[in-house]
Amino acid sequence: LVLGVQVKFADDCIGASAAEQAAALQPGEILLLENLRFYKEEEKGNVEFAEKLSKLGDVWVMDAFGTAHRAHASTAVIGQFMADKVCGYVMQAELDNAKRVLGNAERPFTAIMGGAKISDKILIIEKLLDNVDNLIIGGGMTYTFTKAQGGAIGKSLLEADKQELALELLEKAKAKGVNIYMPLDNVCADAFSNDANRQIVATGQIPDGWEGLDIGP
Numbered sequence: 001l002v003l004g005v006q007v008k009f010a011d012d013c014i015g016a017s018a019a020e021q022a023a024a025l026q027p028g029e030i031l032l033l034e035n036l037r038f039y040k041e042e043e044k045g046n047v048e049f050a051e052k053l054s055k056l057g058d059v060w061v062m063d064a065f066g067t068a069h070r071a072h073a074s075t076a077v078i079g080q081f082m083a084d085k086v087c088g089y090v091m092q093a094e095l096d097n098a099k100r101v102l103g104n105a106e107r108p109f110t111a112i113m114g115g116a117k118i119s120d121k122i123l124i125i126e127k128l129l130d131n132v133d134n135l136i137i138g139g140g141m142t143y144t145f146t147k148a149q150g151g152a153i154g155k156s157l158l159e160a161d162k163q164e165l166a167l168e169l170l171e172k173a174k175a176k177g178v179n180i181y182m183p184l185d186n187v188c189a190d191a192f193s194n195d196a197n198r199q200i201v202a203t204g205q206i207p208d209g210w211e212g213l214d215i216g217p
Contacts, residue, residue, distance in 0.1 A: 003030060005028060005029065005030055007030045007031075007032050008021060008025075008029065008030065008031045008032065009031075009032050009034075010022075010031060010032065010033045010034055011034055012033070012034050013033040013034050013035070013036050013038075013039070013053065014039075014049070014052040014053060014056075018033060018034075018056060019055065019056060022056040022057065033056070036053075036073070036074050041073060042072055042073045042074060043070075043072050043073075044072075044073075045071045045072055045073055045076065045077050046073055046077070047073075047077055047080075049073045050073040050074070050077035050078040050080075050081060051078075051081050053073065053074060053078050054078050054081035054082055057082075058082075058084060059082070059084040059085070059086070060078055060079060060082040060084070060085040060086075061085075061086055061087070061088050062075065062079075062085065062086075062087050062088065062091060063087065063088025063089065063090050063091050064091075065090055065091050065094045068091065069120055069121075070120075102127070102128075102131050105131065105132075107133060108133040108134060109131065109132045109133050109134070110132060110133065110134040110135070110136065111128050111132045111134070111135050111136070112136045112138065113125060113128070113135060113136065113137050113138070113139075113141075114137075114138045114139035114141075115139045115140065115141055116139060116140035116141060116157055117140070117141055117144075117159055117162075118141045118144055118145075118159055118162045118165060118166060118169075119159060119162055119165075121141065122165065122169075125169060126169070126172070129169070129172055129173055129176050129178050130176070132178055133177075133178065133179065134178065134179045134180075134181065135173065135178055135179070135180050135181070136181045136182075137180065137181070137182050138182070138183065138215055140156070140157035141157075141159075142182050142183055142203075142212075143156040143157050143158055143212055144157075144158055144159045144162055144163060144166050145166045145170070145182060146182070146203055146204050147160075147163060148163035148164070148166040148167050149167070149170075149204070150204070151203060151204025151205070151206075152204055152205055152206055152207070152208075153204075153206050153211075153212065154188065154206035154207055154208055154209060154210040154211050154212070155208075155209065155210065155211045156206060156211045156212040157211075157212075182203065183203055183215040183216060184202065184203055184216065185200055185201065185202050185203060185215075185216030185217065186200065186201060186202075186203060186206060186212035186213075186214070186215065186216050187199075187200055187212070187213055187214040187215070187216055188200070188201055188206050188207075188210045188211060188212050188213065189210065189211060189213055190209055190210050190211075192211070192213070200216045200217065201216075
């Protein structure tokens with residue numbers, strides 16, 4: 001056993017059974033709860049659901065760096081019900097690395113930003129514009145930038161209400177002397193499927209009924 005102890009499993013993450021198993025734990029014992037996402041309340045950041053989770057322990061350790069920007073019940077909302085809360089080793093390492101890079105980076109400093117939504121990354125993009133020389137933007141968010149600049153994106157991912165924000169970010173980058181780089185071409189498909197028809201088209205020239213799925217060659 002990796003942890004040296006037998007891990008106990010709960011058949012739910014809330015409710016009487018989970019609460020009883022948590023209360024019965026002895027020092028050194030471990031209880032793994034059932035997947036939180038079986039409850040839609042988790043991703044919705046439901047306050048009542050978060051409060052129920054909080055009653056299963058005394059200390060909250062947040063170590064899910066990859067989902068820390070999402071206001072889900074277990075990654076954010078639960079904190080308001082826990083008096084003792086800390087970040088874990090992975091989270092601390094990521095924070096230390098970000099602080100080192102943003103504060104003492106070698107020049108020229110180039111950052112690569114991916115992800116589907118500008119809204120998820122707006123704060124870090126604005127922070128990067130104060131520190132980097134070059135910003136490479138990839139992922140689904142590029143289509144919102146492209147659409148905002150008048151390009152055709154077919155049925156690609158789009159945050160329609162963030163187009164003005166995209167243009168503002170480009171203007172901020174220009175004012176700060178930051179070079180913004182986005183894909184020159186895209187791998188497109190007529191369906192989100194392994195069996196779809198595919199083609200490579202220039203950025204801003206995706207036909208109707210097609211969607212950009214990745215950076216081109």
